Amino acid sequence: MATPEFQDLLNIALKTAELAQENILKFFQTDVGVEWKADNTPVTIADKGTEELARKFWAKETPGFGVIGEEFGIESPDAEYQWVIDPIDGTKSFVHGVPLFGTLIALYRRNVPVCSVIRIPAMNTAVWAVNGGGAFLDGRPVHCKKTASLNDATVLSGTVNTMETAGYGEGFSKLRRSAKLYRGWGDCFGYYMVAAGRADVMVDPVVSLWDIAPYPLMFAEAGGKFSTIDGKTELFDEIGKPVAPIYEGYSSVATNGLLHDEALSLMNTK
Numbered sequence: 055m056a057t058p059e060f061q062d063l064l065n066i067a068l069k070t071a072e073l074a075q076e077n078i079l080k081f082f083q084t085d086v087g088v089e090w091k092a093d094n095t096p097v098t099i100a101d102k103g104t105e106e107l108a109r110k111f112w113a114k115e116t117p118g119f120g121v122i123g124e125e126f127g128i129e130s131p132d133a134e135y136q137w138v139i140d141p142i143d144g145t146k147s148f149v150h151g152v153p154l155f156g157t158l159i160a161l162y163r164r165n166v167p168v169c170s171v172i173r174i175p176a177m178n179t180a181v182w183a184v185n186g187g188g189a190f191l192d193g194r195p196v197h198c199k200k201t202a203s204l205n206d207a208t209v210l211s212g213t214v215n216t217m218e219t220a221g222y223g224e225g226f227s228k229l230r231r232s233a234k235l236y237r238g239w240g241d242c243f244g245y246y247m248v249a250a251g252r253a254d255v256m257v258d259p260v261v262s263l264w265d266i267a268p269y270p271l272m273f274a275e276a277g278g279k280f281s282t283i284d285g286k287t288e289l290f291d292e293i294g295k296p297v298a299p300i301y302e303g304y305s306s307v308a309t310n311g312l313l314h315d316e317a318l319s320l321m322n323t324k
Contacts, residue, residue: 056187075175104141138267144241160267170268189276198278198310207254209233212240220259
């Protein structure tokens with residue numbers, strides 16, 4: 055069972071995600087301007103404004119906590135608690151009017167995850183988890199699927215092009231061809247689907263910390279498993295600071311747990 059403190063912090067995370075949804079939907083399927091960052095990824099006023107909103111809310115509700123965000127970097131890196139946010143994970147979907155984007159929020163106490171949220175604003179749905187308290191889909195307890203064979207599994211991913219340029223082309227080809235169904239429902243929506251018990255495997259070849267910070271706790275509480283493609287399960291080091299470099303160098307695999315080792319083995323085929 056989650057401690058009262060962790061439950062209170064989860065409630066703050068959930069409220070933050072609701073505020074994010076309200077702000078993001080003001081701009082969804084509008085002629086929102088797009089800027090391109092140095093890493094060739096898009097950013098909009100909705101991304102920036104949502105992260106600013108979250109930071110202001112946390113400054114009021116959890117003074118002294120640190121923040122790590124995609125758009126505005128690190129604040130108070132030595133703080134005991136660290137919020138991690140990606141205000142819009144899937145900005146490319148967002149700017150194309152596709153509803154498969156979301157807000158990612160995680161809270162860590164040193165290297166221990168406290169709570170995690172994936173909110174899909176355009177669908178008004180969320181999956182969340184709290185340390186010791188389970189995982190939930192829109193308030194109902196939720197568990198990963200029990201699919202035991204890739205032949206019966208649904209595998210999801212982001213762009214295949216990135217999979218190939220990152221050196222996983224052959225392994226990913228074997229993984230998706232082993233599955234019963236493969237779909238490119240990428241970004242946070244893919245992880246939402248696995249955590250919600252609607253798909254079995256989600257793979258990302260190149261991600262940043264804020265893209266995946268919710269997932270170690272999310273999948274542990276939902277009965278699944280999360281790691282990088284090389285099998286690493288910890289995102290923070292022993293003193294609670296992000297493993298450097300925080301902006302790049304991560305990959306991720308989330309599964310129902312039963313298929314994790316096989317998925318990693320196939321992905322690491324060279």
